[in-house]
Amino acid sequence: MSEITRHESGSAPATGHGAPSGHGDAPARLGHSPVADVPHRPRVTDTDPKAARRAERQVSFMFLLAVLLFIAFVVAYVMIDPRATIYIPVFGVVEAMNVALGACLGAGVFLIGAAAIQWAKKLMPDVEVVQQRHGMPSETEATAEAAANYERGRDESGFARFTMIRRTMIAALAIFPIPIIVLLRDLWATPPGSPSPAQILSTTLWRDGLRIVPDTGDTTGEGVEGIRPEDVPVGGLVSALPIDIMEVQKAEHNLNARGKAAIILVRMEPGEIRSQQGDGWDYQGILAYSKICTHVGCPIALYEHRTHHLLCPCHQSTFDLADSGNVVFGPAARRMPQLPIGVDEAGFLVAKSDFTEPIGPSFWERA
Numbered sequence: 001m002s003e004i005t006r007h008e009s010g011s012a013p014a015t016g017h018g019a020p021s022g023h024g025d026a027p028a029r030l031g032h033s034p035v036a037d038v039p040h041r042p043r044v045t046d047t048d049p050k051a052a053r054r055a056e057r058q059v060s061f062m063f064l065l066a067v068l069l070f071i072a073f074v075v076a077y078v079m080i081d082p083r084a085t086i087y088i089p090v091f092g093v094v095e096a097m098n099v100a101l102g103a104c105l106g107a108g109v110f111l112i113g114a115a116a117i118q119w120a121k122k123l124m125p126d127v128e129v130v131q132q133r134h135g136m137p138s139e140t141e142a143t144a145e146a147a148a149n150y151e152r153g154r155d156e157s158g159f160a161r162f163t164m165i166r167r168t169m170i171a172a173l174a175i176f177p178i179p180i181i182v183l184l185r186d187l188w189a190t191p192p193g194s195p196s197p198a199q200i201l202s203t204t205l206w207r208d209g210l211r212i213v214p215d216t217g218d219t220t221g222e223g224v225e226g227i228r229p230e231d232v233p234v235g236g237l238v239s240a241l242p243i244d245i246m247e248v249q250k251a252e253h254n255l256n257a258r259g260k261a262a263i264i265l266v267r268m269e270p271g272e273i274r275s276q277q278g279d280g281w282d283y284q285g286i287l288a289y290s291k292i293c294t295h296v297g298c299p300i301a302l303y304e305h306r307t308h309h310l311l312c313p314c315h316q317s318t319f320d321l322a323d324s325g326n327v328v329f330g331p332a333a334r335r336m337p338q339l340p341i342g343v344d345e346a347g348f349l350v351a352k353s354d355f356t357e358p359i360g361p362s363f364w365e366r367a
């Protein structure tokens with residue numbers, strides 16, 4: 001069994017608040033611990049009541065400052081315009097409120113931690129504890145074998161021999177985290193003059209007369225003419241895209257345009273439609289909505305045709321497609337944007353305009 005010996009030679013002197021006083025002498029029994037062989041040195045606050053009071057004031061000051069910072073956090077949240085921005089060198093243009101909230105909260109939490117450390121180091125009883133434990137060395141053979149394996153691995157890899165490789169490898173590994181840290185900048189800063197998320201998500205490929213085609217997952221997009229109204233059965237759901245999606249996608253070299261323009265078509269009896277986001281935005285009971293959830297952007301295609309509810313699989317936000325796509329359950333903060341549709345001369349479904357509100361997540365302040 002292990003033995004524990006306490007060495008309480010440096011208790012804080014009385015400061016008028018009930019702190020213990022005095023310093024012990026040598027420990028009664030400290031075994032063979034190297035710690036026990038080091039003579040205990042009392043702290044300044046153990047021997048000088050003035051220093052102890054100074055430390056007490058420092059700790060109290062830090063706690064008080066933390067209180068003020070938390071109050072400032074609330075004031076900043078209430079008073080600062082969420083759209084106000086400031087320029088900070090290196091980071092670029094950032095939202096003023098985020099900076100104020102982060103600075104107040106970060107500094108307040110830091111001060112609480114610093115005050116607690118200062119209190120423990122300077123004023124709490126200075127106790128050293130030595131716990132004797134039985135030795136836990138590995139078997140001699142196992143130690144020797146591990147050492148031999150290490151030596152063999154080092155020799156075989158040539159780590160010691162190839163000096164240039166070793167140095168360049170160390171340099172590469174040391175530099176490796178830097179690109180990742182630089183990428184993190186995108187989480188909070190946008191270059192001056194670049195569009196806001198709301199602006200980016202306010203425009204998609206959809207425009208008047210653009211034909212709607214089924215999203216079959218086919219990456220060529222060839223041979224697709226469009227969707228006729230009779231291709232969308234009552235109670236059914238069709239995932240769809242603009243007809244020129246492949247052309248744009250190739251030109252953009254990314255999937256942003258495709259993600260933003262993705263829609264679903266659902267069909268219900270016209271009499272079941274209770275409201276829409278615009279007059280006559282359906283075509284004979286066929287409604288088109290964005291496919292991107294307004295919570296954090298998951299694609300949705302779970303449709304319950306009897307209730308006309310669209311359910312997002314990510315966090316269960318539910319939208320009533322018979323009632324303007326309004327949210328009926330879950331964390332989404334706004335309705336699912338609707339796309340006005342009609343048919344062209346050839347009888348294929350087409351858009352009548354772009355969306356009239358931003359599609360996708362609504363974490364930013366919408367104008």
Ligand code: FES
Pocket residue numbers: 293294295296297298312313314315316317330331332
């Ligand atoms: S992304 Fe749809 S509910 Fe969260």
